[in-house]
Amino acid sequence: MKNDNKIKHHLSEDLLMRYTNGTLCEAFSLAVATHISMCDDCRAALESYEAVGGALLDVSDPEEMGDDSFESVMALIKNQPTQTTQISERVASDVPSALSDYIGGSLQDIKWRPIGLGVKQSLLKTSGNSTARLLYIPAGTAVPHHSHNGNELTLVLKGAFEDEVARFGPGDVELADEDLDHQPIAVEGEDCICLAVTDAPLKFQTFIHKLVQPFLKI
Amino acid sequence: MLKLFDDIENPYSQSGMSSVSVHEYAAGMGPRILEENKSHDWEELLLMISEAEDRVAFRHLFNHFAPRIKSFLMKAGADSTMAEECSQEAMATVWKKAKLFDPTRASASTWIFTIARNKRIDALRKIRRPEPDELTWPNEIEPAQEEALELKQQSEVLADAIQNLPEKQRQLVEKAFFKELSHSEIALETGLPLGTIKSRIRLALERLRHAMG
Numbered sequence: 233m234k235n236d237n238k239i240k241h242h243l244s245e246d247l248l249m250r251y252t253n254g255t256l257c258e259a260f261s262l263a264v265a266t267h268i269s270m271c272d273d274c275r276a277a278l279e280s281y282e283a284v285g286g287a288l289l290d291v292s293d294p295e296e297m298g299d300d301s302f303e304s305v306m307a308l309i310k311n312q313p314t315q316t317t318q319i320s321e322r323v324a325s326d327v328p329s330a331l332s333d334y335i336g337g338s339l340q341d342i343k344w345r346p347i348g349l350g351v352k353q354s355l356l357k358t359s360g361n362s363t364a365r366l367l368y369i370p371a372g373t374a375v376p377h378h379s380h381n382g383n384e385l386t387l388v389l390k391g392a393f394e395d396e397v398a399r400f401g402p403g404d405v406e407l408a409d410e411d412l413d414h415q416p417i418a419v420e421g422e423d424c425i426c427l428a429v430t431d432a433p434l435k436f437q438t439f440i441h442k443l444v445q446p447f448l449k450i
Numbered sequence: 451m452l453k454l455f456d457d458i459e460n461p462y463s464q465s466g467m468s469s470v471s472v473h474e475y476a477a478g479m480g481p482r483i484l485e486e487n488k489s490h491d492w493e494e495l496l497l498m499i500s501e502a503e504d505r506v507a508f509r510h511l512f513n514h515f516a517p518r519i520k521s522f523l524m525k526a527g528a529d530s531t532m533a534e535e536c537s538q539e540a541m542a543t544v545w546k547k548a549k550l551f552d553p554t555r556a557s558a559s560t561w562i563f564t565i566a567r568n569k570r571i572d573a574l575r576k577i578r579r580p581e582p583d584e585l586t587w588p589n590e591i592e593p594a595q596e597e598a599l600e601l602k603q604q605s606e607v608l609a610d611a612i613q614n615l616p617e618k619q620r621q622l623v624e625k626a627f628f629k630e631l632s633h634s635e636i637a638l639e640t641g642l643p644l645g646t647i648k649s650r651i652r653l654a655l656e657r658l659r660h661a662m663g
Contacts (some may be wrong), residue, residue, distance in 0.1 A: 245652070246633050254567040255526075258577045265580040270559055273581065280555075284658060285567065286560030287609040288627055294517030295524055302512055306505075308542040330580035359577050434569050 239271050247385075247407075248274065249375040252281035259362035259429045262330060263385050263405070266427060269328030270403040327389060331427065334364070339390060339425055344368055351375060362431045369393060369418035369426070377415040382432030384408040386416070391424030393417060490514065492558030493551075493594035493602055500548035508545060511558075516541050519566040525628040526570050540569040557605035611658050619654035626651055 243251075243264060251264040251400040268275045298304075312357040325332035326339055334356045335342055344352035344366075369375055371391065385407055386393075392401040395414040400406050408414060418424035490510060519540050523533035544563050551561050571579050612620065617628035625636050635653065637644040 245655070249626055252567070254571040254575070254579070255629075258580070262580040263507075265582045268582040275585070278582075282564055282606055283557065283560045283608055284612070284623070284655070285627055286557060286563040287605060287612050288624060289515070289522055289563045289566065290559040290605075290609045291517050291613050292518050292521055292624075292628075295521035295530075295533065297516050297520060297537065301516065301534065301538055302509065305512065305516075305538045305541045305545075309545050310537060312542070312546065328583050330582060334579070 241398065241400055241406060242271065242405040243267055243274050243277075243405055244407055248277055248281055252278060252285055257358075257360040257362045257431070259356075259358040259360065259364035260385060260431070262334065262356070262358060262364055263427055265330035265387075266328045267387055267403065267405055269330060280360055294368055303356070331334050331389075332357075335366075340448045342368075342425075349373060349376075357447070362429060364427065365431045367424075367426045367428050369424040371423050372420045374415050374417040377413070378406055380410050380412065380430065380432065382410065382430065384431075385429045387427040387429075389425045389427060391422040392419045393424050393426070394419055430446050488554065492562075493553045493598065493601075496544075496548055496551045496558050496561075497553070499545060500551060509535075511544065511562075512541055515544070515559075515562050518560070519569075522566055522628055523570060525572070525624075526574060527629075528570075528574060536569050536573045539573075540566050543569070554601065557601055559605060559609070608658060615654055615657060619650050619657070620649050622647060623654045 247256065247260065249265055251261055256264065258278065268278055308331060325335075325337060327335065332338065335354075344354050346352050350370040350373050354366045354368075356364040356366065358364050363398045366389075367375065367386075369391075375393075386400070388400050388402050388404050390402060392399060392404075393416040394400070395406070395416040397412070397414065399419070400416075406416075492511060492514070495504075495507040495511050498504035499511070507554045516537050520530075520537040523536050524530065528536060540562075544562055547565070551558070556564075568579065571577060612623070617625070622636065622640075625639070626633065629636075633647050634644055636642075637647050640647070642650075
């Protein structure tokens with residue numbers, strides 16, 4: 233699954249760096265891994281961040297190890313078999329394996345729940361306080377107007393949406409923080425499926441949505 | 451520790467590696483000499499582990515990287531005992547996965563960094579880390595040696611460039627990398643405005659990229 237010729241909206245340096253150093257939560261890591269699988273630019277950026285990590289490790293000040301630590305490592309090695317291959321069979325899917333592991337297959341296998349106006353969602357199980365969900369937005373339909381308490385990352389998997397900022401197609405990432413108050417609309421012609429990750433609940437503008445928000449877990 | 455080498459005849463006699471010989475160990479000069487010796491070819495050592503389960507090669511890698519992985523984990527918030535344990539486990543993983551190391555894809559220090567990073571996620575955060583799909587490489591092309599050499603040179607240039615960064619930029623890059631802090635959290639910790647942090651990190655990364663040509 234590659235769309236790198238068309239991808240215009242990429243991951244931020246902060247996200248790439250936190251994914252590289254292992255401090256990003258699972259939900260955002262899922263979005264980052266999925267985007268990188270689709271985007272050669274961000275894969276290259278990730279690899280240079282990892283190279284920076286390696287170089288920093290290489291030149292950092294050492295911390296003294298215990299007296300018998302080398303012997304302990306040799307004992308660890310002796311007690312565990314050598315690992316030669318890591319290849320596991322994957323189910324063919326129309327999404328990167330990072331995501332298909334969570335869906336349990338392809339886009340058609342997603343178990344959707346309607347959340348109104350034709351929009352559907354499917355929550356993905358991730359640890360921590362951030363939430364990852366898939367959104368299904370029928371062509372020409374708007375996701376209710378909302379702002380955010382924290383950060384929201386939306387990655388387009390299929391179709392496209394437009395909001396006050398730009399048009400986002402397959403592989404594109406929109407990063408929104410609490411200052412952005414937007415209304416994404418799926419463009420005509422094709423239904424849009426996105427992976428949306430938030431680190432705080434979305435704030436919907438209308439009374440009705442505020443009322444149902446706790447039940448939708450949005 | 452010297453007894454480990456009893457069963458090994460000079461492993462470097464055919465490898466052409468000359469930076470440190472086993473005789474220097476025997477002469478009691480010990481690993482401290484190695485510590486300061488920057489001329490090690492870490493990639494070569496990893497291949498020796500992968501191809502021949504070479505323990506001397508592993509000892510050299512261990513002397514350099516284990517104390518630095520420990521330091522990385524302590525900067526990430528582990529106490530000394532836990533960092534020691536995780537560093538040992540990470541080094542055991544280096545041995546066990548040595549066959550998966552591909553010098554055309556990453557330098558040794560980058561590869562070992564990703565192992566230490568994953569250990570940090572397992573041990574300190576206990577979360578799952580979704581990984582990007584592996585790229586599939588065309589089989590017929592084989593410029594492996596040149597690529598590996600280029601990558602190795604680039605990573606040496608990068609390490610030099612990091613050591614030559616202005617102190618403030620280097621500190622910020624280290625904070626951003628090793629601590630569990632986002633740019634805005636670094637702003638809180640250092641008292642610097644977020645804009646300054648971002649531009650210093652960007653500047654540092656640009657210098658590093660520039661250094662890599």
